[in-house]
Amino acid sequence: MSHANDQKTQIQAAVLREAGKALQIEEAWLEAPRPTEVRVRVVASGVCHTDMVVRDQLFPTPLPLILGHEGAGVVEAVGSAVTMVSPGDHVVMTYMSCGLCLPCETGHPAHCSNMHPLNFGGGRLDGSTSSCSCGSGQPIHDHFFGQSSFSTYVIANERNVVKVPKEAPLELLGPLGCGIQTGAGSVLNALKVEAGSSFAAFGAGAVGLAAVMAAKVAGATTIIAVDVTPSRLELAMELGATHVINSREQDPVERVRAITGSGVNYSLECSGRAEVLRQAIDALTILGTCGIVGATKVGTEVAFNINDVMIPGKRIQGIVQGDVVAHAFIPTLVNLYLQGRFPFDKLCRFYRFDEVNQAMADSESGVTIKPILRMPTDAAI
Incomplete structure (x- = not known):
């Protein structure tokens, strides 16, 4: 198994720097995964209503912030304690939960006692982030829903990555992690x-x-x-x-x-x-x-x-999130889709990553029901 090292990864990310303003595509550095974390190369990310809610700061979050929380991609590196996924696995990223509180331990992780800080706090529970600006070196808030998937690479936790079958179309699956799952x-x-x-x-x-x-x-x-x-x-x-x-x-x-x-x-x-x-x-x-x-x-x-x-x-x-345990529920939705019984692809329209603001505008106006951003294939540096 390929475990993480201390090297940083250069990424492109859509960053919100001011409430209600357009997102900016910026170059940034992403640190290596910690023991329970994974680095995922993002293939595509859905655009969700909650992205706009946070862009407009109707849910207050720290800024600057990398948005996006319906990511799908390929695991590239794992921390030393990760057991649920391996490099090369296809995954959908979903909401983050602590796994230790009473709601988590009784099968309701979507109602985790730490739901707000883990998903809207702009970092890990300890306040740390994984990203910093290439230009200034200043930290950029991330870990939005444990992922911040409007980015070419992300650091997620093994708790909020869900392995999916490789025969399923990976670029389509990101919305299963939030809106469709909900x-x-x-x-x-x-x-x-x-x-x-x-x-x-x-x-x-x-x-x-x-x-x-x-x-x-x-x-x-x-x-x-x-x-x-x-x-x-x-x-x-x-x-x-x-x-x-x-x-x-x-x-x-x-x-x-x-x-x-x-x-x-x-x-x-x-x-x-x-x-x-x-x-x-x-x-x-x-x-x-x-x-x-x-x-x-x-x-x-x-x-x-x-x-x-x-x-x-x-x-x-x-x-919240359909009150589901995502590791069990998302594979069920994938199987229903592959059987032709859950055709959520009929809701989706693809956009280039640099069209993120247009995708958000089209979602708000009703032009597109579920926008999905395709990450550039040459984004790796």
């Missing part, structure tokens, strides 16, 4: 949608459409997608929705009740908008459950009718 995991793992049940996704972006596909896999017989973009609603029907609702044209709560008779068994709020969460709660039937996955500005609040939740026994459930 939607599918919320349905299959957190909400546990059953065969014959009814489900509604409020928001038909990458997360919502992944949820629609997962609801079909689960055997739900009424699958409703709610959005304001006709093309996304058309795609939802193609991916397994039985009904769609354009909430600019119809009241989604009234329409859901008309379709189901009383409301859905499960709803998932994917938009990050407080008023849409209220709709997702109101659209539930008796004993229904609403999952919340949409990222909002820190401090966002929502009002709902307490009696309309209490008396029908409705449940409201916060969900």
